Amino acid sequence: MAEFNIYRFLDLAGGVKIDDLDWELCARIGISDVEERILRYMGDTESHTILYMRDLLAGHSTRDPEITAFLSAWVYEELCHGRAISRLLKEVGRPDEEDRYTKVTAGSSVREFVEAALSHAAAYLSPRFIAVHMTWGAINEATAAAAYQQMEERTANPVLAKLINRMARQERRHMAFYWHQAQKRMKDDPAARKLVNFAIKRFWTLVGSGVGGDENLAFISAHLFADEAARAALVKAEENIRELPGMEWFDLLTKQSQAKADEWVARHGPGRYVTNDAQALAAGVVSA
Ligand SMILES: [Fe+2]
Numbered sequence: 001m002a003e004f005n006i007y008r009f010l011d012l013a014g015g016v017k018i019d020d021l022d023w024e025l026c027a028r029i030g031i032s033d034v035e036e037r038i039l040r041y042m043g044d045t046e047s048h049t050i051l052y053m054r055d056l057l058a059g060h061s062t063r064d065p066e067i068t069a070f071l072s073a074w075v076y077e078e079l080c081h082g083r084a085i086s087r088l089l090k091e092v093g094r095p096d097e098e099d100r101y102t103k104v105t106a107g108s109s110v111r112e113f114v115e116a117a118l119s120h121a122a123a124y125l126s127p128r129f130i131a132v133h134m135t136w137g138a139i140n141e142a143t144a145a146a147a148y149q150q151m152e153e154r155t156a157n158p159v160l161a162k163l164i165n166r167m168a169r170q171e172r173r174h175m176a177f178y179w180h181q182a183q184k185r186m187k188d189d190p191a192a193r194k195l196v197n198f199a200i201k202r203f204w205t206l207v208g209s210g211v212g213g214d215e216n217l218a219f220i221s222a223h224l225f226a227d228e229a230a231r232a233a234l235v236k237a238e239e240n241i242r243e244l245p246g247m248e249w250f251d252l253l254t255k256q257s258q259a260k261a262d263e264w265v266a267r268h269g270p271g272r273y274v275t276n277d278a279q280a281l282a283a284g285v286v287s288a
């Protein structure tokens, strides 16, 4: 895993750049229904990052200057990802409904609420709980980066491809922070490793499964991570996590994603990632 320097991260931190994107071209090519559904899920997850931060920023983690500095910049970057996705959806004529944030927040599950409360409370019990949050964060950032990368490789819309490439790069930086924090806290501490193992095995689920909705998660697994190349991206993300002390067993990312994809296929048949190839051809751009 690449080194991480918090000061460099803070110097580079900021909202994803969108002011140079060719929105006119983006609108002319548009996006497919499949892409809209994936982007909405990602956008909802991104714009609800503040709720995850509420749970992360508790107890012992509030006393760690590196963590508080990172989270301050991180939450803003994620908010900007959500805003960038909303902007793109609007530009292609598929705007969010007015009160989407409120509706999505209200729809997040009771289970998620209980888990968040437990996680918040646990953060006060032991400084070791930070290791759980950091490992959790590393897994989720790696998943988000893999999802964006898969979309970038498949979409026919070069503007969407450019935007998600920029977001994926930020996700990888986030991943590096969480990963190094997790590693530092677990390497000489068997009790921390034990706690992380227990918590991840017992509670971890794919990112956004509460806010984004279970059916949408199954849709994404079946449409974005269905083929060999996409599964390889998840395996790679998993391998990064396995390099953490005590996490050599970690296989939940591929297992849960496969289970979700199977659920979708059983109910609706195989998923197919549809792109706006004809529009891209008409606009004179080569498929991304
Ligand atoms: Fe993000």
Ligand SMILES: [Fe+2]
Pocket (backbone or CB within 6 Å): 078, 141, 144, 170, 171, 174
């Ligand atoms: Fe991120």
